[in-house]
Amino acid sequence: MNKLSEFMLPPQKSTLAEGTDALFNFINVTSLIFLIGITIAIIYFAWKYRRRSENDVTPVITHNNTLEITWSVIPLILVIIVFGWGLSGYVNLTTAPDDAYEVRVVGKSWLWEFHYETGHVSVNELHIPVDRPVKLVMSSEDVIHSFYIPDFRVKMDVLPSRYSTVWFEATEVGESVVFCTEYCGTAHSNMMARAIVHDQEDFETWLEVAGSADDDMDPVELGQELVTRNACTTCHSADGTQLQGPTFQGLWGSVSEIEDGQTVTVDENHIRESILEPGAKITSGYQPVMPPYAGTLNDRQIDAIIEYIKTLQ
């Protein structure tokens, strides 16, 4: 029976997973026992009491109080147990320890931003220390998203103009997938991130070097790295494939028509404006869905992205 639950659930990688899984397993096993009993009764009765002649006489059994009370009270007791168990697990899931390490999370269509205490921002990569409670303080810039890490058994909706929180304590170093589970439009299913769990030392090192690691990179390489890291590639391809936004291939120097019939040449200023304030000039035929990157990317990084786009002719 345990095997079934293990097969059905992802690996347990947080302190909260075990409690949730135990209840999952309990309900699975209890339900299976009942289901098997019910199924056997149906099949046995259908065979044992099959019609033998058109003149079969059946007994008059209108009700049976003992039986009916039994089959009402036993399930009632069982569901009250399940309710209490589920509630206590839920209290654990929603009560973050006071010393939890805080990360600020911003959901945008269709990427996740993670802001750390040092001011560093990572996109679609959540870096966290192992064996230490982490609390995420989350909000959305546009529609409702939902932050879900199956390996940790945590999920919470991310709302516009309101903060919601989720906490967990990772138990092993490695990577887990983060999904958006509240439908948010075209690229909903691409709004994924990786939760990367470091041991404490590695995490501190990562925090220190994260912001400065790109300093010695070639601008084009850095640009290429940044468009991936900042999830630009969710909507903008580099090979001409049509996604939610214009492809980067052949974009540089082209003339694009914007919504009110005007045209604009794609140069440094247009790209810079489109990154920081995407709603200003929407190329016709596209939806105004890109989130603004002001505060996420600095000037040097924007320059690098422009250099990279220049190479995609």
Place this chain on the structure above:
Amino acid sequence: MATNEATPSVKKLQVRRFKPEENPKKHYLNEETGIWAWMTTVDHKKIGLMYLASITFFFFIGGVLALLLRTELLSPARSFMDANVYNQVFTLHGAIMIFFFLIPSVPAALGNFVLPLQLGAKDVAFPRLNLASYYIYVIGALFTIFAIFTGGVDTGWTFYTPYSTTTSGNVMAMTFGVFILGFSSILTGLNFIVTIHKLRSPGLTWNKLPLNLWGLYATSLIQILATPVLAITLLLLTMERALGIGIFDPAIGGDPVLYQHFFWFYSHPAVYIMIVPGFGIISEVISTFSRKVIFGYWAIALSSLAIAFIGFLVWGHHMFTAGQSSLANMVFSFLTFLVGIPTGIKIFNWIATMYRGSIDLKAPMIYALVFLFLFTIGGFTGIMLGALAVDIHLHDTYYVVAHFHYVMMGGMVMAFLAGLHYWWPKMFGKMYSEFWARISCALIFVGFNMTFLPQFVMGAQGMPRRYFNYIDQFQPFHQFSTMGAYVMGVGFLIMAGYLLHSMLKGKAAGSNPWGSRALEWQTSSPVPLHNFEHTPVIINGPYDYHKPMSEFQLGIATPHHDHHDDHQPTDVTQTEKEQA
């Protein structure tokens, strides 16, 4: 036969037996013909058939959309439709199946046909209103079709804000269509409640009311109490989109979680609008094909009302992760478990009815047993989702998708098919091929489980719903699921084949092919234009199989003014019944 002493409140009625005429030449299908006669008919049976044709059409469309979705999901990345098309297709699949098929399927289609027959009435209380309900349904459907061809809708059937107020599709036409549709549902519910109260035959007291009517009665109560909330919600949504009044969109001062409360305040009871009438059908079918008194009549009847009542108080369990307070989550979780108890009681009562019965595994009974199995799985996985800690993990994954398909399709659609196969001979006076019905049922059963069992597994492993792409590890489950959907599709094609064949060339069914005691079987098949050529008089419950058939065919003996009685009352039985 009852021979109580007459008391002042009791009036003597002369009754005699009316044996139904076998395979009559004149019946409701041929007394008035021509397209105009159908379009303006106020006959509940014809309106029922018009609904049946409409919901079959929508079930076909919704089913084809489901097959397209499953085909796209064969591979993790894009195969033949892009993300925007996929999003529109799943929205339409959900909206069509729920608003245009499931909600009207049993009440409006089967209910319309069978409700006055089970009461021994000539029609529903407001026949013209009944026709109006049908046309309101059609107008709602036309608006939805208009929405599809003018931009489409990609919000999911839930129309969650703020996404639904910002997306580019034609959400307004669609919500307006659903808004109109709601009135059809409200008027049908109102009509049924009045009919059950006022048009019962002499002797048909509340404790003799068929359980199908208890189911429809509970459903009608939910319809008239919950549907107005949906109308208000959609109106507010339209006001926000059209006039920019901030109600749900935080960008203009609204609250998106408020929308979810409003929406689920209707849509959770709506789940019971879909399933409770199914319970009614299952009670009829299991009793008839076990030829036995139903076990726990009052337990089944009252549990339908209990479900209807508690069903209003559990909407918050759709929002455990939405950011409502922990206290609200606790209360909604508890009430959710309470609603499971009357549901469980029903299952046990049905199985107890089979005990020492005389069970005939004809197609309707097989569908009823399939219902018991699949709906039980749907119920238990509902317990899983009601448990707070576990729901946090499973919410908005394929586990939820599988759960509600087990309830809605494994439960409701199977109950609908049981009812359709049960009353088919009454509707058309023809039998269908029992052999092909079994083949089709087996394919649907196997295909259904192949489709949705793997979805429990991938959902528990973390596969979110409404995903156009997915990570590779889920591919085997998705492929297996798609194969199951194809098997199910073949099953439904076979059903369409043998039912059409039955309609055109089926063998005559006779008035009561199942040997049922229920009132609708004590008139000819197909039914006469005005249902009964006499006023039926009821002295036994509809499941009293220990009483002789002759006691179920009684009617007031005084000649009917427009009935040419060619056989003299030879079998006159005298009894006293309280006048209803």
